[in-house]
Amino acid sequence: MLSALTSLAAQQGRSFWMPxxxxxxxxxxxxxxxxxxxxSVFFFVIIIGLMTVFVIRYRRxxxxxxxxxxxxxxxxxxxxxxxxxxxxxxIFYLGFRGYIRARTVPGDTYQINVLGKKWVxxxxxxxxxxxxxxHVPLGRPVSLTMTSxxxxxxxxxxxxxxxxxxxxxxxxxxxxxxxxxxxxPILCTEYCGTGHSDMLTKVxxxxxxxxxxxxxxxxxxxxxxxxxxxxxxxxxxxxxxxxHTLDGKDHPIGPTLKGLWGKMETLSDxxxxxxxxxxxxxxxxxxxxxxxxxxxxSMTVFKGMIKDEEITFLxxxxxxxxx
Numbered sequence: 001m002l003s004a005l006t007s008l009a010a011q012q013g014r015s016f017w018m019p020x021x022x023x024x025x026x027x028x029x030x031x032x033x034x035x036x037x038x039x040s041v042f043f044f045v046i047i048i049g050l051m052t053v054f055v056i057r058y059r060r061x062x063x064x065x066x067x068x069x070x071x072x073x074x075x076x077x078x079x080x081x082x083x084x085x086x087x088x089x090x091i092f093y094l095g096f097r098g099y100i101r102a103r104t105v106p107g108d109t110y111q112i113n114v115l116g117k118k119w120v121x122x123x124x125x126x127x128x129x130x131x132x133x134x135h136v137p138l139g140r141p142v143s144l145t146m147t148s149x150x151x152x153x154x155x156x157x158x159x160x161x162x163x164x165x166x167x168x169x170x171x172x173x174x175x176x177x178x179x180x181x182x183x184x185p186i187l188c189t190e191y192c193g194t195g196h197s198d199m200l201t202k203v204x205x206x207x208x209x210x211x212x213x214x215x216x217x218x219x220x221x222x223x224x225x226x227x228x229x230x231x232x233x234x235x236x237x238x239x240x241x242x243x244h245t246l247d248g249k250d251h252p253i254g255p256t257l258k259g260l261w262g263k264m265e266t267l268s269d270x271x272x273x274x275x276x277x278x279x280x281x282x283x284x285x286x287x288x289x290x291x292x293x294x295x296x297x298s299m300t301v302f303k304g305m306i307k308d309e310e311i312t313f314l315x316x317x318x319x320x321x322x323x
Contacts, residue, residue: 120239231317
């Protein structure tokens, strides 16, 4: 059984330490890792082995006085200075070579814009379509131009061996060539608040023809759905689940959407407001305008990101969740 699992992992480019090798960067990164790992194992065995020998051989014994004389061996000192220094230079060269290749974006990449916000990823394609999952073609260079809408995030695709901070007010770039079809997890590795652990999504790698087909279908993503069903898709697309629920259970950050429609909310200034179409629209586009009493103003501003049609779908979803 163990040999079968090991064989399967090897076929998929995985190891005991690493996930699937899903990009052209993965073999190079894994090679440097394996070199450093086995070099460390070698010196660990040598050092622990010699230490054990010396502890046993030169232990304190009755009737034998300790020899406190100090001797000097120039050749030995030069050896254990020069050899580690050369190994450090080799590791630096391997790492720097991989770093330069990862930071030099080719000119013929398929460009996707990435927005990180609490607590969801948004990927926008050249045709203007946006989704919270990253879809890419197999074997084609893809570049990600990334920024944040609020705090520092960090996009990490373990199978591709790439990671980069996503910083508000500036753009950072990543690029890769996917070499394996399938779905691979995407995580945020920069703590970004209470919903940090929920900032999860995936990259889906398609055959080039399947990718173009997906793009055509994605442009009509709400076709055939009633408004409430489309609203639930919008709810997931923009990561609303990070702050709200649909089942009536209150969330630590934001209210549940079930039973919210038609409710009178008390604001932080003591005024009351009816939860209707205008209130929901304003809360999505400018969530700081009216803060409900007892709630913290932590909701992301979606103005400029969400379409009017999608706001309408969300409103219909909330209407359908009456108690």
